[in-house]
Amino acid sequence: MSNEEKKDIEDKINDAMAKIVSDTVGDVQPEKKSDSSASHVTAENSKSAGHSKSARPSNVSHARSARPSGGSGTSRSGRPSGNGTVTSKSARPKKISYVPIDESEFAPIVLPKKKKHKALRVTGMIAAMVLVAAGCAYAGVSYYYTNHFFEGTTINGINSSNKTAYEVEQEIASKMADYSIEIKARDQEAQTITGSDIDYRYISSGEILNLLKEQKPYEWVKGFFEKTTYTAKEETAFDKTKLENEVKSLNCAQKENQVAPENAYVSFNNSEFTIVPETAGSELKVKEAYQMISEAISSDDAEVDLGSNPDAYVTADITSDSADLQATVDAYNNFAKASITYTFGDETVTLDGNTIKDWLQFDDTGQLRTEASYAALGSLADGRKIVTPGFYGTLPDGRIHTLPRGGSDVTGALAAAALHADLYENWTDVPGILAADPGLVKEPAPVAQLSYDELQTLSQVGMQVLHENAVAPVQRAQIPLRVCSTFRPELPGTLVQPHIDVQHAPSAVCFAGRRQLAMLRIVRPQAGESRAILSDVLAQRQLQPFSAQTACEETTLLLSMQAGSEQLHALREQLCRALRPQLCTLRENLSILSVLCRSTRVVPELLRAVEMSGAPVHDLMKSGPCVLMLVNDSQYESSLRAAYAVSRDRND
Numbered sequence: 001m002s003n004e005e006k007k008d009i010e011d012k013i014n015d016a017m018a019k020i021v022s023d024t025v026g027d028v029q030p031e032k033k034s035d036s037s038a039s040h041v042t043a044e045n046s047k048s049a050g051h052s053k054s055a056r057p058s059n060v061s062h063a064r065s066a067r068p069s070g071g072s073g074t075s076r077s078g079r080p081s082g083n084g085t086v087t088s089k090s091a092r093p094k095k096i097s098y099v100p101i102d103e104s105e106f107a108p109i110v111l112p113k114k115k116k117h118k119a120l121r122v123t124g125m126i127a128a129m130v131l132v133a134a135g136c137a138y139a140g141v142s143y144y145y146t147n148h149f150f151e152g153t154t155i156n157g158i159n160s161s162n163k164t165a166y167e168v169e170q171e172i173a174s175k176m177a178d179y180s181i182e183i184k185a186r187d188q189e190a191q192t193i194t195g196s197d198i199d200y201r202y203i204s205s206g207e208i209l210n211l212l213k214e215q216k217p218y219e220w221v222k223g224f225f226e227k228t229t230y231t232a233k234e235e236t237a238f239d240k241t242k243l244e245n246e247v248k249s250l251n252c253a254q255k256e257n258q259v260a261p262e263n264a265y266v267s268f269n270n271s272e273f274t275i276v277p278e279t280a281g282s283e284l285k286v287k288e289a290y291q292m293i294s295e296a297i298s299s300d301d302a303e304v305d306l307g308s309n310p311d312a313y314v315t316a317d318i319t320s321d322s323a324d325l326q327a328t329v330d331a332y333n334n335f336a337k338a339s340i341t342y343t344f345g346d347e348t349v350t351l352d353g354n355t356i357k358d359w360l361q362f363d364d365t366g367q368l369r370t371e372a373s374y375a376a377l378g379s380l381a382d383g384r385k386i387v388t389p390g391f392y393g394t395l396p397d398g399r400i401h402t403l404p405r406g407g408s409d410v411t412g413a414l415a416a417a418a419l420h421a422d423l424y425e426n427w428t429d430v431p432g433i434l435a436a437d438p439g440l441v442k443e444p445a446p447v448a449q450l451s452y453d454e455l456q457t458l459s460q461v462g463m464q465v466l467h468e469n470a471v472a473p474v475q476r477a478q479i480p481l482r483v484c485s486t487f488r489p490e491l492p493g494t495l496v497q498p499h500i501d502v503q504h505a506p507s508a509v510c511f512a513g514r515r516q517l518a519m520l521r522i523v524r525p526q527a528g529e530s531r532a533i534l535s536d537v538l539a540q541r542q543l544q545p546f547s548a549q550t551a552c553e554e555t556t557l558l559l560s561m562q563a564g565s566e567q568l569h570a571l572r573e574q575l576c577r578a579l580r581p582q583l584c585t586l587r588e589n590l591s592i593l594s595v596l597c598r599s600t601r602v603v604p605e606l607l608r609a610v611e612m613s614g615a616p617v618h619d620l621m622k623s624g625p626c627v628l629m630l631v632n633d634s635q636y637e638s639s640l641r642a643a644y645a646v647s648r649d650r651n652d
Helices: 003-025 032-051 114-144 165-176 207-214 217-224 240-248 286-298 323-337 370-381 407-418 452-460 468-477 527-540 565-579 600-612 633-651
Strands: 153-155 180-185 188-194 201-203 228-230 235-237 265-269 272-276 303-305 339-344 347-352 392-394 399-402 424-428 449-451 481-485 494-497 508-523 547-551 554-560 583-597 619-623 626-632
Touching: 114 217, 165 201, 165 207, 180 286, 240 286, 265 323, 272 323, 286 303, 370 407, 407 424, 407 468, 449 452, 452 468, 452 494, 452 508, 452 583, 508 565, 508 633, 527 554, 527 565, 547 619, 565 583, 583 600, 583 633, 600 626, 600 633, 626 633
Parallel strands: 153 228, 180 303, 424 481, 449 494
Antiparallel strands: 180 188, 201 235, 265 272, 265 399, 339 347, 392 399, 481 494, 508 554, 508 583, 547 554, 583 626, 619 626
16 A cells, blocks of 8 residues: 555545544533643643554543533433533544554454463363373372282282282192192002191292282283293291101001012022022111102102102112122032032042032021031931031022121031031131231231130131131030141141130230221210110111120220211210210220230230330220220221230240
8 A cells, every 4th residue: 555545544534533523512612621631632642643553543532421510411412401501521622633554454353362272271281180190090000019919920820910929828828738748658558648747838938029029010001911920939848756757657667567678599490500589578768768758748749659769678688680699609500510529538428519508407587507407417427528518508498598707617617516526627728826917917926725715705806717606516515626727737726625724824815806996985874774775776777886885884885887977976866865874975996906815914014015006095895805905996006016015025
């Protein structure tokens, strides 16, 4: 729009406004006061017009009819009041100025955005409140899962969803209440031990609680989409004393229900020796059985088969795969095939397999049948010279039974007694019985004479020239025994007879010993009353003491170290619990130096010599005619040499 057009519009507006003012006041006469007011308005408007950017006048005064005063005047419509007098507070302006109208006045009218903004604010507030509520709810659920497992959690097969660790463990514990284990044994029907019999119970290890602590509570939503499975160790406990009693009460643990194993043996059939295999038997080792059952219960096993573990049962000492047994069979078969003829002057004796097996007779337990053997030997001899092996015989069913160490010595003594011999000569590799072991003492002197008692005692305390069981048959029959040398037949050897003259005999005659021993000493009032308990404990542990002596309140046991140090210490602890002694000591790795003394006057000299050799004597005991000195095993040889030197010097 051009300036001329704007000017034309402005003039038209001014004319229209002037006409409007003129029509409004009509015939009304303005007061001075009104003129003044109008003039003020005009001036004010004029002043405002000069500073306003708007095209419209900032302030326009319009004539208003004066309000009636005191009941006279005109009404708002300009009509005369009752007295006809009209008064106006407005007056016509002398001049009205208008500012030009801007083009923006003709722009479209835009409504205010206030209501739209308000709606947005309300929506935002509602959304914020929803978010806060959702956050609080999520936090609340997260807090819940600090003490509960997520949905979809399984522990040891138990549905643990929304459960506390305590609730899960209670369910595990309830399973334990129904626990039982089936015991299978050889040749016996299975038996059951229940959890209530042994006070079987669940013990919390804290593992399940740790699983709960490991889950992140704020990840609880995952539980609705993922399944989680855990396997936790279930710790259990039971009363060991009650279990021990239950094991002892099992049918398989009763002696009357057990069968001892049988060793493999050699049998003679159809002119041939063969091995008969051993039998397993059903003799249960209660201690080992208890250990197996205890381990099975600790593993929550439902059954245990004692027969699956060979250690749970007593086994045969000799099995069919024994190399020694096989060698024996081979030797027997060679003997059986052989035919040996012995010539004694004009007489001949033929020895073959059929004769060998008939010399000695044994019962079913392997014990020698003395009278039967005497009869067999007597009938076989029949006034003739006989030759016989000295280490085996037969059982009632014809089986071959071998003798232990010294079997040849025993066989000879039995044959002499059966034949009522005038003399029993035992030929060996030494020139009679020597005063000491030739391996420890150089050229020990031979002993000319011994009594049966002296020889038997020496055999018991360690001398190995003649087996101790070989003395009894000839001693009962009062048959003299001579020990001779196979390599030196011209020597007289040692003569053993019922009685000898000891007046002119040496004071210290013979020295022997046993090594690797342990001494258990128990001091307890009324020691005699402890013998029964002591015997039972030793029998339980299958221990045979080498020597057992009781004097006043003191009991001394000598045991072989072959039992093992652990076994010996366990024996001591058991005896302490059973006897409650004042003192119970165990000394290991000892040796016994045995001296056959025919005069006690030599004993102080022997003790002094042993002490001077640097070997302290821990104890001094007596066994028949022998004095026993207990020394350290490592000092046995030096102490024996020192004691023998005293005897040799006195005899010289």
